[in-house]
Amino acid sequence: MRIPPRGLxxxxxxxxMAATLGGAAVAGxxxxxxxxxxxxxxxxxxxxxxxxxxxSQAGSSINGFDAVIGFDPAALTFIPLxxxxxxQGTLMTGACGNFFHRFTPTTGQLSIADVMLCAGASVxxxxxxxxxxxxxxxxxxxxxxxxxxxxQFYNAGLFVNPAFSTDATIGIGVSLDAGPFTGPSxxxxxxxxxxxxxxAAFVIELERAGPMRMSVMDVRGRLVRRFEQRVSAPxxxxxxxxxxxxxxxxxxxxxxxxxxxxxxxxxxxxxxxxR
Numbered sequence: 001m002r003i004p005p006r007g008l009x010x011x012x013x014x015x016x017m018a019a020t021l022g023g024a025a026v027a028g029x030x031x032x033x034x035x036x037x038x039x040x041x042x043x044x045x046x047x048x049x050x051x052x053x054x055x056s057q058a059g060s061s062i063n064g065f066d067a068v069i070g071f072d073p074a075a076l077t078f079i080p081l082x083x084x085x086x087x088q089g090t091l092m093t094g095a096c097g098n099f100f101h102r103f104t105p106t107t108g109q110l111s112i113a114d115v116m117l118c119a120g121a122s123v124x125x126x127x128x129x130x131x132x133x134x135x136x137x138x139x140x141x142x143x144x145x146x147x148x149x150x151x152q153f154y155n156a157g158l159f160v161n162p163a164f165s166t167d168a169t170i171g172i173g174v175s176l177d178a179g180p181f182t183g184p185s186x187x188x189x190x191x192x193x194x195x196x197x198x199x200a201a202f203v204i205e206l207e208r209a210g211p212m213r214m215s216v217m218d219v220r221g222r223l224v225r226r227f228e229q230r231v232s233a234p235x236x237x238x239x240x241x242x243x244x245x246x247x248x249x250x251x252x253x254x255x256x257x258x259x260x261x262x263x264x265x266x267x268x269x270x271x272x273x274x275r
């Protein structure tokens with residue numbers, strides 16, 4: 001039976017759950033904040049540069065994750081590290097020496113499954129959980145490296161949600177100076193997939209720094225879940241919703257309305273949950 005790459009870390013976590021659950025913390029309500037760092041880079045045409053997957057702040061404990069990273073192969077060439085263990089982040093390797101680790105690079109996409117197999121081992125943050133290397137093309141342009149749908153963190157076989165992710169912008173021979181931050185000049189919200197089977201990802205675009213709030217409401221106008229975060233720079237981020245309300249209960253299938261608020265402005269979208 002062929003196992004989809006997205007579920008590999010989940011299976012590895014489940015395989016060690018009996019050994020770790022007794023000593024590990026159950027997934028908390030804080031969630032996980034992960035970013036591709038540095039968030040903005042200016043590199044010369046043809047230059048080689050590094051990006052890290054970083055837990056940007058303390059949050060819920062994790063011992064594994066699945067992630068899919070996308071990039072434009074016409075703008076960037078991925079450079080694999082050897083041995084492959086060099087791509088694992090020091091935050092995780094410093095906590096455990098035994099891993100299930102699978103990395104699958106394809107054209108324009110990198111699939112990662114990485115989980116600690118040490119009983120009771122977990123990490124929070126901040127710190128580096130993965131390391132990537134790219135070479136820029138010779139054509140001046142602005143390009144992005146981003147989290148694609150499929151990001152999921154685990155702890156002792158349990159899902160850890162929500163997950164806040166922030167992408168990276170690279171200027172190849174181009175300045176990224178956006179001037180002072182005074183409030184969002186662009187505010188956008190996209191839902192993927194839609195309809196969503198049990199859980200959904202919201203892609204948020206903010207062109208200025210500041211606080212943001214996203215609310216999920218049911219068709220009767222009742223608040224189901226609220227997420228709040230402050231962003232420190234222009235960003236394209238993904239926020240994963242696990243299909244649960246603020247009390248941790250699985251919400252029923254149906255239509256939900258999502259509103260993103262920042263800088264005195266708001267945008268709305270809708271998502272259909274199916275079971």
